[in-house]
Amino acid sequence: MLFRSISRRSIKVPFVALLIVVFGFALAGCSSDLRESDINDLYAHPEDYKGRRIANLTMQVVGVDKKDGEVQLRAFENIRKTEHPTLVIVKDADVDYQEYEFIKVKGKVAGKVKVKDESGSNVTAVQIQAEKISKIKSTDAFPAEDTVRVDSMIKKNGVTATIKKIDFTKESTRVYLSIKNRTDKRVEVYPDQSLIEQDSKDYEADMGNYFYEDVQLSNTVKAGETITGVVVFERIDPNLPFTFAFEGADHKHSEFEISFNFAKQ
Numbered sequence: 001m002l003f004r005s006i007s008r009r010s011i012k013v014p015f016v017a018l019l020i021v022v023f024g025f026a027l028a029g030c031s032s033d034l035r036e037s038d039i040n041d042l043y044a045h046p047e048d049y050k051g052r053r054i055a056n057l058t059m060q061v062v063g064v065d066k067k068d069g070e071v072q073l074r075a076f077e078n079i080r081k082t083e084h085p086t087l088v089i090v091k092d093a094d095v096d097y098q099e100y101e102f103i104k105v106k107g108k109v110a111g112k113v114k115v116k117d118e119s120g121s122n123v124t125a126v127q128i129q130a131e132k133i134s135k136i137k138s139t140d141a142f143p144a145e146d147t148v149r150v151d152s153m154i155k156k157n158g159v160t161a162t163i164k165k166i167d168f169t170k171e172s173t174r175v176y177l178s179i180k181n182r183t184d185k186r187v188e189v190y191p192d193q194s195l196i197e198q199d200s201k202d203y204e205a206d207m208g209n210y211f212y213e214d215v216q217l218s219n220t221v222k223a224g225e226t227i228t229g230v231v232v233f234e235r236i237d238p239n240l241p242f243t244f245a246f247e248g249a250d251h252k253h254s255e256f257e258i259s260f261n262f263a264k265q
Helices: 008-031 035-045 210-215
Strands: 053-067 069-077 081-090 102-116 124-134 145-157 159-168 171-180 187-198 201-204 228-232 240-247 255-262
Touching: 035 081, 053 081, 069 102, 081 102, 145 240, 145 255, 159 255, 171 187, 187 210, 187 228, 201 228, 210 228
Parallel strands: 081 124
Antiparallel strands: 053 069, 053 102, 069 081, 102 124, 145 159, 159 171, 171 228, 187 201, 187 240, 240 255
8 A cells, every 4th residue: 555655746756857867878878989999899780889979080081972062981990901991971062082091080970871892892881970070191090009209310412311200000110201401402312212220131111001102201302492201111129229221312313321220228
């Protein structure tokens, strides 16, 4: 009888409060940002993540389409393996995007969608409604595991070469160079002939690494001009001493070499 004696009015407030709490948790679960550990599962089961937000997803654009006043970017989240196909919907059609650019995306998962790959086959992609897109460089798309700050400068034949830093990623060694031509004539440099020597082994510049085309060093330095860029090698041991060297030639075709010796402090 005690159970029946509780009026409907007496249970209304706590019941409504309970609904609010439960509904609040449900909303929180739907709108919370995805963690890095969720990414593989997102691409395996995109419908399970519909409505969830992505705060900072890095990817490479492989196709740009304009439809119905919006831009559709076809991209890969797993850049190195060209996996995790993604279709990013951009409302701002005034921004110009190019194939093979790197971007960071903030937005909301809209589920899955069928897109065509390069062979014309249909593949399932994760669709993201973008809220903000930032264009980034390849060196930001592949973060360094270790960085050595250098700021070492050498002058030779009217050329001043400065190494700002050296990055070590999982796969690569990146040497950041600044070269100033202090002469009144054009100077040529040959980043493709750069060399790292470590532990009696030579490492040639990885000029075939197309991921870093946007930061490659130019071959020509005009009079009074300064150029900057990155020379990429396969990963070496950051804990062992090594020598980095590159070559160039002045306007008389007289070749010169500039070399740097490094040992981790």
